[in-house]
Ligand SMILES: [Zn+2]
């Protein structure tokens with residue numbers, strides 16, 4: 130079965146179904162001009178037949194007194210049922226493939242109709258930009274009669290000179306084909322990139338593998354998040370316990386009295402009043418240092434003020 134390269138045709142369930150039923154899928158190359166797509170050539174016949182039958186059907190409706198111009202899904206199916214057995218013949222199918230150069234026994238690109246092709250001109254040999262406007266005359270009062278006369282003569286001379294110069298399509302402002310290569314990265318490989326035989330390209334197997342990888346990645350991420358949450362909870366529990374111990378031993382150590390080995394575990398720790406964290410030395414967090422300095426300055430100012438008042 131031939132089909133275009135739309136991602137919906139590459140659904141894993143659909144591929145598995147086709148494999149089970151022995152249907153061999155074959156995709157056309159995507160992003161290809163219509164003249165290279167046999168199915169487009171063939172389906173043209175369908176669209177033409179459908180439009181013709183639709184017109185006839187609408188005439189019938191009018192005659193029967195139905196004014197509603199909008200056709201429903203039911204109408205669509207009726208129109209199709211009317212033309213379904215007549216819109217194509219086996220020879221149309223062969224013609225469609227012949228038009229893109231696929232023949233019964235060979236591939237022949239000369240069968241492609243090139244009458245409507247616009248071939249770009251070859252690039253100009255000389256790529257130096259051509260001067261089109263003559264230079265302004267030298268040492269003549271700008272705007273004077275002599276100035277304009279000299280300028281006119283220079284322009285005529287230049288025009289005669291460049292009239293035979295070959296100009297490329299780009300320079301002439303004519304649109305030319307621009308071939309853009311999509312950067313191929315394995316990471317962002319699209320489903321529609323592949324084409325041709327599904328069986329030969331093992332598309333189903335690749336899709337199953339990709340899905341399993343994705344599922345494994347989801348599980349891995351979930352487990353990692355769980356682990357982080359457990360670690361975080363344990364860390365905050367540890368901090369809380371340490372703070373409790375510190376508060377208990379703040380004035381007089383109580384744990385040494387209970388016989389703790391290696392001395393008091395919270396001795397020498399200081400509590401930063403700004404971030405509420407126990408530290409081995411004065412807190413060095415930027416915001417805490419700034420707050421401490423501001424407080425010290427305020428205290429000094431108050432002290433200075435009270436000294437001045439006393440005087
Ligand atoms: Zn203690």
Ligand SMILES: [Zn+2]
Pocket residue numbers: 401402403404405406412413414417
């Ligand atoms: Zn702090």
